[in-house]
Amino acid sequence: MRAGSGPPFFRPGTAPANRSWNHSLSLAASADIEKRHWQRLDKLGVLVTVIGLTGLALPFALFRANRIVPGEGIGILGSLDSVWSILLIAAIVLTLATALVRFNAIAKMAAGFLALAILALAVGAAANHLTPSDNNYARVAPGAGFWLLLLAFSLMVTDALTRLRLRPIWRVALLAIVLGAIGLILWSGLWSNLSLLKEYASRAPAFWQEARTHLILAFGSVAIATLAGIPLGILCYRVKLLRAAVLNTLNIVQTIPSIALFGLLIAPLAWVAANVPGASNIGISGIGIAPALIALFAYSLLPIVSNTVVGLLGVNGQVVDAARGMGMTDRQRLLNIELPLALPVILTGIRIVLVQNIGLVTIAALIGGGGFGVFVFQGIGQTAMDLVLLGAVPTVGLAFAAAVILDAIVEQISIKGRGA
């Protein structure tokens, strides 16, 4: 059929379908229609649905007689009043069906957020429903099913947000709304019967103390690294010989495993504290905040220095030449032209280390540095998963919020200096 019979640019498949269109639906044509049906399917939506349905099948809540014994999984039907549980299942199935089909991203985002809100309320209600009155030892935690549903709907929302390409300011506003909603639920006491918040309730002062330490370590180390890294980056940009040496050294530091680096610093700092007059008075010792801060600083230096160098090297050569030719001094050129144009890249470096350090600080608890890691390691020691989560959940939330906010700032600045 193909050989010699068709016109020179004959494409097998399409032409026969068109030719026989008038008579009946040929095989190829009906396949076409089927294909179009398939195209209405959202590929990521399929994944979301698979995860969501698995979540429905797994236990929604976990009931434990006390905080350290293994739990007993309970499905949605057992976790809530029958009416509410059926409504919840209906809402979940409906949202998953929305995820499956391609349509308006705004509607998808709204459906996803709505499902997340319902999930948040339901898990609190389940805890209230399952917790026996007059029993302070029993614990109700979200089960694997809840976490999978959370993952599924978060994926759906993230995908819709990516497609919407919201402006930076709106992304930050959305983050504020989500955080506000979580704050409102916490304040209302709806989640108070969840095991995580029971752990919190029994150690609230310690929680806020460690939160403060966590923030000081993460932001402090990044601040110091920024103050030291940007000038070092400028120096490496100006002095070519220095560039390779400095960047290679920092590269090696970056490859030291974090636990090892924290440990390695104990001996030298203990020596400094013992032998340098006044060192111990300003808080330097083998364990505690000082080694944690130094290790985090060391990790932060490479991304900031290298992004400063890359950002400065990326400034258009003609622009730099024009600035010189106009009679700007080296300092004026650096401050007025080169640094502002390199700023988006430098800020990206700062964003990387801030998110990285918010996570890394948890390990600092091992050497007495404090932070949310304290709960993580205590929880591992006591095999109390709720306590581990009390350390991990705020850490993840903090890193996520920092990433969203700094991404928005970087994008806002890049828009301003477009065409560089």
Place this chain on the structure above:
Amino acid sequence: MIEIVDIVKSYNGTTVVDHISLTIPPRTISVIVGTSGSGKTTLMRMINRLVEPTSGTIRIDGEDIRDVPAYELRRRIGYAIQGHGLFPHWTVAQNIATVPKLLGWEKSKIEARVDELLGLFQLDPAQFRHRMPHELSGGQQQRIGVARALAAGPNILLMDEPFGALDPVIRAKAQEDLLAIQRQLGTTIVLVTHDMEEAIHLGNRIAVMDKGKLLQYAEPAEIIVSPATPFVADLIGTSDRPFRLLSLTHVGDHIEPGTANGSPIEAHATLRDAYSDLLWSGRSAAPVTRDGQTIGIITLAACAHLAARPQ
């Protein structure tokens, strides 16, 4: 006046500018022409000390340029480059105000100067002052680049392939603008190009460079008529010589009495344009007008005579 005296520039033993001496008279346009790698840009960049010479001296109005700090010297010399090099994060007004700001002018004086320059380049200040460079067309960006170079009213303007990135139509317009502005302001312009056509069109004097050496420095007519070396002759192109010669003269200087038919030719057009018009329309003569008045005719014979090599 710019005096370049026995200038040499070498990098690691390779000489890119080789014992060049030339004097650029005030209020003229001198064009440095050469192929890439001829050292023409390096020579120009030594005038505002973007490149420091290995040996030799450059004097501006009798003063050695090494007597003042480089950045101070550069603020007194306009500098415009190919692709304009506008600062992408600054508005048009901020870009133009660069050198006046460096010189510490008062704010009101800077604002007035920015508006004046935008007007000079036929850009409406109200419309363009607050635009960002990426919101401008290529031609507009180029004009802002030259306006910025002229902002502090320098006596000297250095231009490195200023029209290289423009399409032919906009380039021709930009060249006319530059000639008009130079006549108006009397700025001494040193312009680097690889395009002999552009050099002949713009230059009062042309310096031809090859492999770091200055081959010839003379007025365009002399370069066309008696090229100093075969390389200079090649650069002009033997088949284009008569037309290039005609392009240096205006119709108004060669009118004859009489009448002729057909569409008139403007007196300020070049003889090359007139010759082309006559050949194309198949006439032996055409009327010449100035300000709408017919003032005589230009003949094919006169054009052909003037295109011949002067004896």
